Amino acid sequence: MANWADWDHIVKIDPDKTLVEGETYEDVAATGTDAIEVGGTTGMTEEKMKRVVDACGKYDIPVYIEPSNPASVVHSDRHDGYLIPVVMNAGDVTWITGAHKEWIRIDDAIDWSRTFTEAYIVMNPDASVAAYTQADCDLDADEVAAYAEAAEHLLGQEIVYVEYSGMLGDTEKVAAAADILDDATLFYGGGIHDYDSARTMAEHADTIVVGDLVHDEGVDAVRETVEGAQDAHAATADR
Ligand SMILES: CC(C)=CCC/C(C)=C/CC/C(C)=C/CC/C(C)=C/COP(=O)(O)OP(=O)(O)O
Ligand SMILES: O=P(O)(O)OC[C@@H](O)CO
Numbered sequence: 001m002a003n004w005a006d007w008d009h010i011v012k013i014d015p016d017k018t019l020v021e022g023e024t025y026e027d028v029a030a031t032g033t034d035a036i037e038v039g040g041t042t043g044m045t046e047e048k049m050k051r052v053v054d055a056c057g058k059y060d061i062p063v064y065i066e067p068s069n070p071a072s073v074v075h076s077d078r079h080d081g082y083l084i085p086v087v088m089n090a091g092d093v094t095w096i097t098g099a100h101k102e103w104i105r106i107d108d109a110i111d112w113s114r115t116f117t118e119a120y121i122v123m124n125p126d127a128s129v130a131a132y133t134q135a136d137c138d139l140d141a142d143e144v145a146a147y148a149e150a151a152e153h154l155l156g157q158e159i160v161y162v163e164y165s166g167m168l169g170d171t172e173k174v175a176a177a178a179d180i181l182d183d184a185t186l187f188y189g190g191g192i193h194d195y196d197s198a199r200t201m202a203e204h205a206d207t208i209v210v211g212d213l214v215h216d217e218g219v220d221a222v223r224e225t226v227e228g229a230q231d232a233h234a235a236t237a238d239r
């Protein structure tokens, strides 16, 4: 049930941040994006997570919780499932299997039928997620490709996520991950802020993830990135 195989674009809502004044989650759902992920690294609580999931879950668009720690997982019928990160290049094993073990130990309501993993490769050393996971971000394109291949073929991951949160990534490294994958879906996130940056990254990635833009600029800017992703994928399909 790989819903994400058809997604060009995801909006990631950080429950610790607000929308632009006058905009609603309904407006976000109407941008043309294919899914909403709810998650962030810092300032996350169960209450903030629940508020956003309940608000986004009212519209006709898939909503997935992307927890950054076991305490931010909430259960509800309002959302479609859980995308659980596993950080391939984490320096602390907590973010590879440790937090997962703790979550499973303390949560007796896990619904495995709608729980999936994302194999993250964290690339921006200045992002909170890099500090949090003590990620080794000093990777050349070969190493990024090797992590992607390990994720797909050794660990059986269906989603590989090249994460440049907060900055636009190196297209050569994103392309290296894209080229090595057979069936896994490549998510790219980080610094997408307009039509061109969306289109460029979507020329390599299957799915682009737009985060800060929705909080900083709003839904009109997000809509442009949806168009960039769709146009990139339409052009690849014609080739
Ligand atoms: C096992 C469970 C339930 C949780 C652990 C899940 C793991 C391994 C989390 C590691 C961190 C991670 C990959 C979080 C995903 C969300 C994410 C990358 C948010 C963006 O982070 P930043 O942009 O750096 O943070 P802020 O925007 O909050 O500053
Ligand atoms: O906030 P931005 O830089 O758009 O990054 C999106 C996402 O990959 C963050 O987890």
Ligand SMILES: [Mg+2]
Pocket: 165, 166, 211, 212
């Ligand atoms: Mg961020």
